[in-house]
Amino acid sequence: MQSITITRPDDWHLHLRDGETLRAVLPDTARRFARAIVMPNLKPPVRTTEDARAYRDRILAAVPAGMQFEPLMTLYLTNNTEPAEIARAKASGIVHAVKYYPAGATTNSDMGLTDLTNGYAVIAEMEKHGMPLLVHGEVTDPSVDIFDREAVFIERHLIPLTQAFPALKIVLEHITTQQGAEFVANAPANIAATITAHHLLYNRNAMFQGGIRPHYYCLPILKREQHRLALVKAATSGSVKFFLGTDSAPHPKNAKESACGCAGMYTAHAAIELYAEAFEKANALDKLEAFASFNGADFYGLPRNTDTVTLAKESWLAPAEISFGADKLIPLRAGEQLGWRIV
Numbered sequence: 001m002q003s004i005t006i007t008r009p010d011d012w013h014l015h016l017r018d019g020e021t022l023r024a025v026l027p028d029t030a031r032r033f034a035r036a037i038v039m040p041n042l043k044p045p046v047r048t049t050e051d052a053r054a055y056r057d058r059i060l061a062a063v064p065a066g067m068q069f070e071p072l073m074t075l076y077l078t079n080n081t082e083p084a085e086i087a088r089a090k091a092s093g094i095v096h097a098v099k100y101y102p103a104g105a106t107t108n109s110d111m112g113l114t115d116l117t118n119g120y121a122v123i124a125e126m127e128k129h130g131m132p133l134l135v136h137g138e139v140t141d142p143s144v145d146i147f148d149r150e151a152v153f154i155e156r157h158l159i160p161l162t163q164a165f166p167a168l169k170i171v172l173e174h175i176t177t178q179q180g181a182e183f184v185a186n187a188p189a190n191i192a193a194t195i196t197a198h199h200l201l202y203n204r205n206a207m208f209q210g211g212i213r214p215h216y217y218c219l220p221i222l223k224r225e226q227h228r229l230a231l232v233k234a235a236t237s238g239s240v241k242f243f244l245g246t247d248s249a250p251h252p253k254n255a256k257e258s259a260c261g262c263a264g265m266y267t268a269h270a271a272i273e274l275y276a277e278a279f280e281k282a283n284a285l286d287k288l289e290a291f292a293s294f295n296g297a298d299f300y301g302l303p304r305n306t307d308t309v310t311l312a313k314e315s316w317l318a319p320a321e322i323s324f325g326a327d328k329l330i331p332l333r334a335g336e337q338l339g340w341r342i343v
């Protein structure tokens with residue numbers, strides 16, 4: 001049977017939530033990944049180094065016995081973030097980035113910046129301290145078509161940001177378009193991007209196959225095939241600017257299967273397996289290790305992991321549902337076959 005062994009990967013974009021839902025999902029990630037950049041969009045968000053420290057302690061307390069997992073914390077940039085918070089965050093050694101959500105762009109983004117320039121005093125400190133800015137890159141202008149929101153964000157906000165702060169480390173999170181992939185590929189070394197497994201595997205038809213499929217709804221929304229192909233090309237190109245970020249984003253089943261369902265796909269139960277599938281389809285399994293296990297660590301200035309994981313080409317059934325506190329969670333490929341299994 002075919003198998004591959006790679007350095008243990010890290011997940012550079014993950015939603016772990018909190019409380020009993022944190023305890024429900026964390027084992028899936030800890031089984032596969034050594035570390036993860038943990039998104040701060042809790043309610044209320046993780047705004048200060050002290051919030052991050054407390055959240056980190058709750059995550060560590062939820063790691064199952066016998067597993068090793070290191071949460072890499074982030075702060076949520078608000079209109080009220082103090083520039084002085086950045087030096088505190090840097091000195092803590094536990095905060096690795098600051099996340100920018102345009103207000104209203106996605107799940108729990110209502111405390112985000114109403115205008116990116118409101119964050120410029122804080123961002124100046126980040127540039128000075130080498131603290132990466134993680135960007136949810138979509139405009140919120142309701143007159144912009146939902147499928148164009150990433151491309152318009154790059155033109156209207158990201159290019160001016162890079163001109164104002166040329167040395168700022170930026171990760172354009174969960175890129176979904178050819179424009180996103182090309183912008184990052186052509187940018188200087190301080191600008192990188194994460195790519196999800198679902199954006200490598202699916203185009204927007206997946207949301208409408210035989211009817212409306214809420215479990216394929218996430219933000220940024222799945223795009224046309226042309227864009228999926230551009231993401232596959234970027235991820236498998238060997239460029240060090242692209243790395244793994246699942247954006248696994250669990251929501252209760254009834255919040256997804258609703259007249260106004262929320263955005264987010266849960267992929268942590270099969271994360272590295274789904275990436276293996278995407279890389280295999282592109283005939284690029286030899287590029288998986290750098291994408292999953294080297295490029296992100298190098299960009300963040302962290303050591304690469306030293307242990308390994310092995311994936312076997314062996315089919316298994318994804319669970320039909322996962323218990324999620326008092327609710328249920330429907331994972332990607334629920335009840336369907338997966339072609340790679342973690343050994």
Ligand SMILES: NC(=O)N[C@@H](CC(=O)O)C(=O)O
Nearest residue numbers: 015106107218219249263264
């Ligand atoms: N990706 C999503 O669709 N949802 C994320 C938020 C985000 O990453 O934008 C979530 O927190 O649910």
Ligand SMILES: [Zn+2]
Nearest residue numbers: 106136219220
């Ligand atoms: Zn996002």
Ligand SMILES: [Zn+2]
Nearest residue numbers: 015039247249
């Ligand atoms: Zn996310």
